[in-house]
Amino acid sequence: METYTGIPDELRLAVLERIKPDEAERTKLLEIQNELAGEVRAGAEKLGVSGILVKMVGSAARGTWLSGTHDIDVFISFPEETSRMDLEVQGMAIAREVAKHAEYAEDRHAEHPYLNVVFKGFDVDLVPCFRVASACCIKSAVDRTPFHNDFVKARINGCEDDVLLLKQFMRGSGVYGSELRTQGFSGYLTELLIIHYGSFENAVLAACSWKPGEKIDVMQHGEIKHEEPLIMVDPTDPRRNVAAALSLDKFCMFIDSCREFLKGPEIRFFFPPLLLPLEDSEILERLESRKSTQLAIIFKTPDVVEDVLYPQLYKMEQSTAALLKEYDFSILKTGVWSGKDETVIMLELISGTLPRVKKHIGPPVWVRMHAEKFKEKYEGSENVFRGYIENGKYVFEILRKYPLAKGLLENQLMHCSVGKHVCHSVNESFEILENAEICRLKDSDFRIFLRKWV
Amino acid sequence: METYTGIPDELRLAVLERIKPDEAERTKLLEIQNELAGEVRAGAEKLGVSGILVKMVGSAARGTWLSGTHDIDVFISFPEETSRMDLEVQGMAIAREVAKHAEYAEDRHAEHPYLNVVFKGFDVDLVPCFRVASACCIKSAVDRTPFHNDFVKARINGCEDDVLLLKQFMRGSGVYGSELRTQGFSGYLTELLIIHYGSFENAVLAACSWKPGEKIDVMQHGEIKHEEPLIMVDPTDPRRNVAAALSLDKFCMFIDSCREFLKGPEIRFFFPPLLLPLEDSEILERLESRKSTQLAIIFKTPDVVEDVLYPQLYKMEQSTAALLKEYDFSILKTGVWSGKDETVIMLELISGTLPRVKKHIGPPVWVRMHAEKFKEKYEGSENVFRGYIENGKYVFEILRKYPLAKGLLENQLMHCSVGKHVCHSVNESFEILENAEICRLKDSDFRIFLRKWV
Numbered sequence: 001m002e003t004y005t006g007i008p009d010e011l012r013l014a015v016l017e018r019i020k021p022d023e024a025e026r027t028k029l030l031e032i033q034n035e036l037a038g039e040v041r042a043g044a045e046k047l048g049v050s051g052i053l054v055k056m057v058g059s060a061a062r063g064t065w066l067s068g069t070h071d072i073d074v075f076i077s078f079p080e081e082t083s084r085m086d087l088e089v090q091g092m093a094i095a096r097e098v099a100k101h102a103e104y105a106e107d108r109h110a111e112h113p114y115l116n117v118v119f120k121g122f123d124v125d126l127v128p129c130f131r132v133a134s135a136c137c138i139k140s141a142v143d144r145t146p147f148h149n150d151f152v153k154a155r156i157n158g159c160e161d162d163v164l165l166l167k168q169f170m171r172g173s174g175v176y177g178s179e180l181r182t183q184g185f186s187g188y189l190t191e192l193l194i195i196h197y198g199s200f201e202n203a204v205l206a207a208c209s210w211k212p213g214e215k216i217d218v219m220q221h222g223e224i225k226h227e228e229p230l231i232m233v234d235p236t237d238p239r240r241n242v243a244a245a246l247s248l249d250k251f252c253m254f255i256d257s258c259r260e261f262l263k264g265p266e267i268r269f270f271f272p273p274l275l276l277p278l279e280d281s282e283i284l285e286r287l288e289s290r291k292s293t294q295l296a297i298i299f300k301t302p303d304v305v306e307d308v309l310y311p312q313l314y315k316m317e318q319s320t321a322a323l324l325k326e327y328d329f330s331i332l333k334t335g336v337w338s339g340k341d342e343t344v345i346m347l348e349l350i351s352g353t354l355p356r357v358k359k360h361i362g363p364p365v366w367v368r369m370h371a372e373k374f375k376e377k378y379e380g381s382e383n384v385f386r387g388y389i390e391n392g393k394y395v396f397e398i399l400r401k402y403p404l405a406k407g408l409l410e411n412q413l414m415h416c417s418v419g420k421h422v423c424h425s426v427n428e429s430f431e432i433l434e435n436a437e438i439c440r441l442k443d444s445d446f447r448i449f450l451r452k453w454v
Numbered sequence: 455m456e457t458y459t460g461i462p463d464e465l466r467l468a469v470l471e472r473i474k475p476d477e478a479e480r481t482k483l484l485e486i487q488n489e490l491a492g493e494v495r496a497g498a499e500k501l502g503v504s505g506i507l508v509k510m511v512g513s514a515a516r517g518t519w520l521s522g523t524h525d526i527d528v529f530i531s532f533p534e535e536t537s538r539m540d541l542e543v544q545g546m547a548i549a550r551e552v553a554k555h556a557e558y559a560e561d562r563h564a565e566h567p568y569l570n571v572v573f574k575g576f577d578v579d580l581v582p583c584f585r586v587a588s589a590c591c592i593k594s595a596v597d598r599t600p601f602h603n604d605f606v607k608a609r610i611n612g613c614e615d616d617v618l619l620l621k622q623f624m625r626g627s628g629v630y631g632s633e634l635r636t637q638g639f640s641g642y643l644t645e646l647l648i649i650h651y652g653s654f655e656n657a658v659l660a661a662c663s664w665k666p667g668e669k670i671d672v673m674q675h676g677e678i679k680h681e682e683p684l685i686m687v688d689p690t691d692p693r694r695n696v697a698a699a700l701s702l703d704k705f706c707m708f709i710d711s712c713r714e715f716l717k718g719p720e721i722r723f724f725f726p727p728l729l730l731p732l733e734d735s736e737i738l739e740r741l742e743s744r745k746s747t748q749l750a751i752i753f754k755t756p757d758v759v760e761d762v763l764y765p766q767l768y769k770m771e772q773s774t775a776a777l778l779k780e781y782d783f784s785i786l787k788t789g790v791w792s793g794k795d796e797t798v799i800m801l802e803l804i805s806g807t808l809p810r811v812k813k814h815i816g817p818p819v820w821v822r823m824h825a826e827k828f829k830e831k832y833e834g835s836e837n838v839f840r841g842y843i844e845n846g847k848y849v850f851e852i853l854r855k856y857p858l859a860k861g862l863l864e865n866q867l868m869h870c871s872v873g874k875h876v877c878h879s880v881n882e883s884f885e886i887l888e889n890a891e892i893c894r895l896k897d898s899d900f901r902i903f904l905r906k907w908v
Binding site: 208209210211212229248249251252253255256259289290291292293328332333350351353354355356357359364365366368372375385386389390391392394397403452454 | 662663664665666683702703705706707709710713743744745746747786787804805807808809810811813818819820822826829839840843844845846848851857906908
């Protein structure tokens with residue numbers, strides 16, 4: 001094994017220079033936060049709502065935001081005894097008062113409604129929540145956030161830079177973000193890793209030896225067995241795994257990146273080179289050198305948020321692959337790309353064509369009832385080439401229903417299990433491109449996706 | 455289930471008319487047997503060998519031969535205490551005396567040497583054997599035959615016609631003959647089935663419900679557990695399975711034929727219609743309608759007896775299929791055909807072409823030592839398209855070494871495990887034909903084989 005010589009200071013500084021907010025950015029953010037808090041209080045007063053508190057949460061409030069991200073989370077905290085109805089009505093009314101001073105506002109919905117506004121160029125979520133006594137007795141998922149905030153703020157002091165480094169490193173590795181599209185590491189999880197391991201360097205070093213089932217329990221209070229690859233027991237809630245959204249592959253990609261980074265710590269791990277869109281000629285060249293079959297199922301991108309869209313796309317990716325396998329096609333890999341207008345399910349096959357003849361193996365000859373029924377069904381019937389006995393079983397060579405993968409998808413895609421919104425879009429219309437036909441798709445982000453695909 | 459209405463008498467008679475030797479044939483055979491016995495005795499006398507007995511065995515001696523078969527087995531039986539050397543030297547010397555009156559003679563070798571001669575148009579085996587006290591204490595495999603002869607002759611009386619019917623039925627079904635090429639039912643096994651079940655009809659009816667492991671023990675003296683599909687304990691040797699050579703598929707083909715026959719007893723089961731050789735145009739038509747890939751490996755037929763040749767051919771059939779599977783080709787079926795000059799191993803594949811890209815799945819990322827070694831080996835190396843992580847494992851898309859099945863066979867056939875004589879012939883030269891190229895093979899027997907193949 002190579003000996004580990006540590007991360008050069010120059011590298012650390014070079015990265016921080018690009019991701020750490022400077023004094024001006026900090027001051028500006030603080031100003032905006034104060035302004036927002038004032039607006040919330042004013043709104044509550046104007047509407048005659050008493051007992052609310054304003055709480056700044058998220059990375060902006062903890063000093064762990066990456067320079068240039070303009071996200072602020074403002075929690076409007078109601079007394080615990082407030083009814084759900086009052087919380088929603090009064091909370092949204094206050095948020096709407098604030099939105100009067102914003103450039104843009106949009107109703108959003110998680111477990112509860114909340115308001116997303118653009119305020120002086122910042123992307124602000126105004127979220128009503130209950131002020132519960134502890135994170136174990138929350139009434140809504142968002143109620144947990146203030147506790148996370150308190151826990152991190154109390155312990156992160158002096159390690160903010162390490163959080164930034166780890167976040168940026170994860171970004172560079174493609175594993176940062178716990179939304180359903182990415183299924184990677186959340187900001188809170190990153191902060192807890194730094195709190196647990198003490199530094200960016202230690203965290204990276206430790207991750208090299210992680211195995212699925214790796215468990216970290218900062219407060220030593222975990223109560224439940226979890227099955228996820230990484231278990232980070234929530235310091236504010238002993239039953240919750242902060243890393244529940246992390247997929248096995250993102251877990252492994254992180255381990256892999258950490259090992260590679262320690263072998264040769266370079267800035268490219270934090271800022272990987274930008275990929276260029278693949279040109280038509282490059283597509284054709286790569287297809288020719290692979291000689292596999294590429295299929296792209298294309299349909300209009302459903303107009304829903306990513307956290308609703310991506311689970312449906314992943315489901316469709318699985319179910320189309322299952323359909324192809326059921327009809328004897330061999331899959332090399334599957335993938336999903338979704339742009340503003342069009343969404344693509346990519347499937348790479350050993351071959352998009354199978355022979356017309358298909359070997360259909362029946363029951364053993366000595367299982368008389370079944371065997372005789374099987375033989376009766378196929379012998380001499382149309383679309384049967386011939387029958388014989390092999391390894392004691394009846395075998396019939398029959399005509400394959402779908403010798404072309406494209407034809408199979410065109411005929412059977414509607415019967416694949418996909419989510420509601422995707423189903424609606426696919427039912428409206430879809431198209432299947434094969435091999436060189438993929439050049440029809442000009443979207444440059446799709447072409448970047450293709451560069452990693454082939 | 456259909457009700458079984460028995461076999462029409464007309465059918466029974468019609469078949470027997472074609473297969474039962476008439477009086478003239480019987481008389482002729484008896485004459486020849488007597489002549490041969492005389493010649494053996496004369497030979498022994500001439501050579502001064504005393505104590506030998508002449509024994510006519512086989513179907514000719516039991517009255518269960520099919521009309522037109524001209525096989526006679528003459529056993530020259532020596533006292534048990536004779537040395538192996540004396541038996542071979544004196545036995546063959548006597549046989550050679552007989553051969554002086556024959557049209558043709560050829561030395562053959564099973565466990566012992568014996569002489570095959572053509573005598574007045576009959577195919578005669580002159581076989582020296584030991585005269586042991588019981589079949590359990592034989593000194594050579596052939597010593598058993600006289601006991602079989604005695605057992606059958608004593609019990610078959612009046613059932614000879616049923617033996618003939620069953621033999622011919624098995625012939626029609628392609629399951630008659632226990633030599634290594636066919637792996638079917640021997641004549642002795644057929645006789646024992648009739649002795650056990652009492653008639654052709656009963657035997658056929660019983661076989662419909664056979665399952666692998668079916669055991670018949672006429673003498674109720676079986677001593678050993680056998681694993682073959684059919685166990686017919688030898689009435690003359692409790693440790694021996696008479697049906698040991700019967701393969702599972704021939705066992706099942708017989709069951710299948712019996713069921714079909716009882717559903718509609720017709721003469722075609724005994725005398726199936728002759729198949730015509732497939733014409734070039736028919737070959738091309740059938741290949742086009744199947745769209746699979748046909749590969750024919752052709753080499754000179756080794757000059758050895760079938761019992762030596764066929765096991766080697768079957769071995770080659772297995773090992774070439776295994777080679778193709780190892781390199782990701784999917785096999786539909788395999789077959790063997792051997793003619794006087796050329797021998798063919800037939801392979802039908804889903805496709806003879808695979809993409810140039812091959813998915814190579816490595817160890818899980820967290821099995822660090824193995825994973826790192828695997829990654830090191832492939833990453834950035836020549837002939838690798840790209841790597842990624844899937845289901846927690848490293849995956850590399852690499853260049854396939856043999857994208858063509860034909861190319862694989864041409865390169866690697868020499869390393870397949872095949873028997874000695876086949877190996878020798880293949881090493882001298884072989885050729886691989888693909889799809890329509892098979893029309894190059896004009897042998898009409900091969901073309902009949904092809905009619906059953908595609």
